[in-house]
Amino acid sequence: MTRLSVNINKIATLRNSRGGNNPDLVQVAKDCESFGAQGITVHPRPDERHIRYNDVFDLKKIVTTEFNIEGNCQEQKFVDLVLASKPEQVTLVPDALGQITSNHGWDTIKNQDYLKEIIAVFKNAGIRVSIFVDPVVEMVEAAVTTGTDRIELYTEAYAHGYHTNREEAIAPYIKAAEAAHKSGLGINAGHDLDLDNLKYFADNIPALDEVSIGHALISDALYYGLENTIQMYLRQLS
Ligand SMILES: CC(=O)[C@@H](O)[C@H](O)COP(=O)(O)O
Numbered sequence: 001m002t003r004l005s006v007n008i009n010k011i012a013t014l015r016n017s018r019g020g021n022n023p024d025l026v027q028v029a030k031d032c033e034s035f036g037a038q039g040i041t042v043h044p045r046p047d048e049r050h051i052r053y054n055d056v057f058d059l060k061k062i063v064t065t066e067f068n069i070e071g072n073c074q075e076q077k078f079v080d081l082v083l084a085s086k087p088e089q090v091t092l093v094p095d096a097l098g099q100i101t102s103n104h105g106w107d108t109i110k111n112q113d114y115l116k117e118i119i120a121v122f123k124n125a126g127i128r129v130s131i132f133v134d135p136v137v138e139m140v141e142a143a144v145t146t147g148t149d150r151i152e153l154y155t156e157a158y159a160h161g162y163h164t165n166r167e168e169a170i171a172p173y174i175k176a177a178e179a180a181h182k183s184g185l186g187i188n189a190g191h192d193l194d195l196d197n198l199k200y201f202a203d204n205i206p207a208l209d210e211v212s213i214g215h216a217l218i219s220d221a222l223y224y225g226l227e228n229t230i231q232m233y234l235r236q237l238s
Pocket residue numbers: 007009010042043045070093100101102132190191192214
């Protein structure tokens with residue numbers, strides 16, 4: 001079974017645009033879960049342009065499914081936040097400062113020693129670790145020796161290529177996922193997954209543990225409503 005974790009960054013973007021508490025991020029997280037989401041994902045960024053560091057503690061108190069915090073572990077503030085809030089899962093993403101959104105995975109060969117060290121910090125605290133990687137077999141193979149529990153396949157390239165040639169777009173992901181599965185790594189995926197491309201991705205990656213979806217899902221909710229939208233995404237995974 002592939003779990004659906006709803007990324008609620010964009011709810012915080014909307015809230016922050018007026019400075020008040022509408023929409024209420026905590027209530028939205030509770031509602032996502034009651035509508036069927038099997039996890040809640042947030043990606044606090046150093047400028048707190050959407051998720052604020054305080055939001056993480058508020059969410060930790062109420063999330064009853066799986067809480068996944070994504071972010072850049074090269075920021076000490078992020079490491080401290082994760083260790084203090086103890087989510088079920090942390091996803092390490094090599095973001096640069098000021099990046100609009102995540103746009104690449106870890107070079108697990110070049111950063112092998114660093115990753116080993118930081119992953120151990122989270123694992124010693126009892127937090128499952130996933131690392132964001134491009135669909136490249138060498139990067140997946142080197143992820144195994146970092147000690148990570150899972151990888152998250154960065155799916156932007158797949159989403160981009162899906163409408164032109166979906167067989168070609170999925171091919172590197174199948175190979176990367178096979179390498180991960182063979183080595184005992186769990187497999188997550190995310191970035192630009194949507195109602196069009198999700199089913200084909202999940203059908204072709206049978207060992208897929210979890211997808212985290214935010215931008216498209218929250219956008220779809222404007223038309224279909226949040227409850228219907230979550231059900232529609234869940235149907236793509238069943
Ligand atoms: C790690 C990842 O794939 C990102 O998609 C991210 O979580 C989204 O971040 P933004 O909402 O800031 O674009």
